[in-house]
Amino acid sequence: MDKRVNATRLLRAMSDVDDKYIEEALETSASKRAVVTPLRRYSGVIAIVAALLLLIGGGLFGFSKYINKSKTASETVAAHNQAVNAPEMFFSTGAAPASAERSNDTAPAVEETIAEALGVDGGLVTGGEGNSYDYSIANPVTVYTSLEDLEDRCGFDFDVPDSVNDSTSCVYNFYDTAEGLAEVRYLDDDGNVICTVRKSPVEADISGCYDCFSITEKVDVDGLDNVMLSGNASGFGLATWMQGDYSYSIRLDETVSGDAILDLISQIS
Amino acid sequence: MEDQLIIDMYFARDEQAIACTRDKYGRLLRSIAYGILKSHEDSEECENDTYLKTWNVIPPTRPTAFQAFLAKITRNLSLDRYDQMHAAKRGAGEVPLMIEELEECIADQGASATDDESEDEELKRILNSFLETLPQDARKIFMRRYFFGDSVNEIAERFGFGKSKVKMSLSRSRDSLSVLLKKEGYNG
Numbered sequence: 001m002d003k004r005v006n007a008t009r010l011l012r013a014m015s016d017v018d019d020k021y022i023e024e025a026l027e028t029s030a031s032k033r034a035v036v037t038p039l040r041r042y043s044g045v046i047a048i049v050a051a052l053l054l055l056i057g058g059g060l061f062g063f064s065k066y067i068n069k070s071k072t073a074s075e076t077v078a079a080h081n082q083a084v085n086a087p088e089m090f091f092s093t094g095a096a097p098a099s100a101e102r103s104n105d106t107a108p109a110v111e112e113t114i115a116e117a118l119g120v121d122g123g124l125v126t127g128g129e130g131n132s133y134d135y136s137i138a139n140p141v142t143v144y145t146s147l148e149d150l151e152d153r154c155g156f157d158f159d160v161p162d163s164v165n166d167s168t169s170c171v172y173n174f175y176d177t178a179e180g181l182a183e184v185r186y187l188d189d190d191g192n193v194i195c196t197v198r199k200s201p202v203e204a205d206i207s208g209c210y211d212c213f214s215i216t217e218k219v220d221v222d223g224l225d226n227v228m229l230s231g232n233a234s235g236f237g238l239a240t241w242m243q244g245d246y247s248y249s250i251r252l253d254e255t256v257s258g259d260a261i262l263d264l265i266s267q268i269s
Numbered sequence: 270m271e272d273q274l275i276i277d278m279y280f281a282r283d284e285q286a287i288a289c290t291r292d293k294y295g296r297l298l299r300s301i302a303y304g305i306l307k308s309h310e311d312s313e314e315c316e317n318d319t320y321l322k323t324w325n326v327i328p329p330t331r332p333t334a335f336q337a338f339l340a341k342i343t344r345n346l347s348l349d350r351y352d353q354m355h356a357a358k359r360g361a362g363e364v365p366l367m368i369e370e371l372e373e374c375i376a377d378q379g380a381s382a383t384d385d386e387s388e389d390e391e392l393k394r395i396l397n398s399f400l401e402t403l404p405q406d407a408r409k410i411f412m413r414r415y416f417f418g419d420s421v422n423e424i425a426e427r428f429g430f431g432k433s434k435v436k437m438s439l440s441r442s443r444d445s446l447s448v449l450l451k452k453e454g455y456n457g
Contacts, residue, residue: 006372006455009392010374010375011348011368015345016341016396017396017416018397021400022334024405024409024412025408025413
């Protein structure tokens, strides 16, 4: 019995461990969750198989070249020399295959925009002599320079205010989620985001805003379902609603009056 | 909202502090309570009790790690409730399993448990030093099991480990704890 009591006491005492251990266990779930996908679980095996395939493929490629050249060479007096030189050809580190080459001139402007937005070179590794090889990892966010381009990518219309707080400077983002999400960000003169408008063909809160608001109000607006305004004593900073099959959200860096946020909502569809 | 702002609201006796705490940590607290109680209704009551207790202790307490502070309160309240629900009989869920597993750490001729607070402090010190010695993964697994009450399956799923790895890690950690407890004389 004492043993059980002591074990119970031990379990109780776990409540008093240092906060850092609790937070460590919590952090893992919030941001460093190690999800092992089948691809990752078998990454070692996949790497070995890939290496073997490359070796076999490379060997076949080289061998076929060797055979072709040998056939031609067999009709010439240089056949022997070509056969001797063939191994060098197999392991040549010359130009990359044509399929891997891409001129800098043909790189889509959108990738440059992403690269600029991310502050990196977009994952393009220059191969010298005007060639570059694309080793970039797929980015779920695509940045567009116009609303029309964003609408083309989304496949639905997206009407947004021409300006918010006199700002007409916008960034147009597409999030490659299962249903797709369109986002327009309004920037101030310093490049800070002052307003974010989103639309997606899902029935969910797509605002991505987890701020804590002291006031949440459901308001009736013609033609719109479940318009929720969130804010505090100084005004509203977030609105979410549905219209038809689409969810919308508008998030403001600084709160505005109820009339002002409703006016913005009326310009979005 | 920053934790410090929420704590300031408690100090200002602003009842919105509770709403903000619920918005930010309600889900976490319910999951901790549910891990122990396995009842949504009881978990929600423990969550609400947590807010009340938090309201009563802040001020004067000013937690430095608000999230962990709340988690501890919920855990203790949930264990209290569990004891009430299963007094004099062995209950269901993870708690009896956790106790059974932790019995492995206690020697057969263990010292009788007392209510001596100094002994609780000593146990706390031993547990902290034990956790410090564990590798990070093993520590996370141990904490998920014996603090949050996660099952082996839940831990395996959470971290993407195999179940056998989780079981093995827990077994090794318990062995280590057992050795430390004996060394520190906790087992008499």
